[in-house]
Amino acid sequence: xxxxxxxxxxxxxxxxxxxxxxxxxxxxxxxxxxxxxxxxxxxxxxxxxxxxxxxxxxxxxxxxxxxxxxxxxxxxxxxxxxxxxxxxxxxxxxxxxxxxxxxxxxxxxxxxxxxxxxxxxxxxxxxxxxxxxxxxxxxxxxxxxxxxxxxxxxxxxxxxxxxxxxxxxx
Numbered sequence: 148x149x150x151x152x153x154x155x156x157x158x159x160x161x162x163x164x165x166x167x168x169x170x171x172x173x174x175x176x177x178x179x180x181x182x183x184x185x186x187x188x189x190x191x192x193x194x195x196x197x198x199x200x201x202x203x204x205x206x207x208x209x210x211x212x213x214x215x216x217x218x219x220x221x222x223x224x225x226x227x228x229x230x231x232x233x234x235x236x237x238x239x240x241x242x243x244x245x246x247x248x249x250x251x252x253x254x255x256x257x258x259x260x261x262x263x264x265x266x267x268x269x270x271x272x273x274x275x276x277x278x279x280x281x282x283x284x285x286x287x288x289x290x291x292x293x294x295x296x297x298x299x300x301x302x303x304x305x306x307x308x309x310x311x312x313x314x315x316x317x
Contacts, residue, residue, distance in 0.1 A: 161245035162238035
């Protein structure tokens with residue numbers, strides 16, 4: 148477990164998000180769809196009062212906006228703004244660049260020019276499989292597997308762009 152925690156911390160730092168990990172996790176949870184505070188709290192593992200404070204702070208920075216639910220006018224859903232999406236995309240690009248640079252500097256990369264690409268693809272497949280096994284999809288939402296795969300594809304495309312390949316080639 149310590150290896151996964153260390154990797155998570157390292158990749159977060161390389162993303163240079165200028166936000167706390169809780170703030171970034173909240174933005175990430177909103178990437179796929181707007182969510183109610185209770186759903187965000189459950190998704191991120193934070194308490195509902197803490198999530199309310201995080202959303203207020205993100206809203207003040209223009210990264211999130213809250214709107215009334217169309218299904219239930221008594222509640223609101225948090226929506227990711229264009230600025231919030233851009234911040235996540237830029238952070239992911241920085242993370243992909245750091246990951247690719249580290250893998251290209253690995254001794255195996257001198258023997259196999261496709262080492263970095265294969266390593267990223269293998270890691271993505273393994274992480275998605277683990278998450279699918281551990282987190283069943285929530286009802287009435289897109290499956291987490293699809294969401295994770297799309298996020299991983301975005302990171303892979305960013306890594307390909309950093310390496311000078313076209314997104315289609317990754």
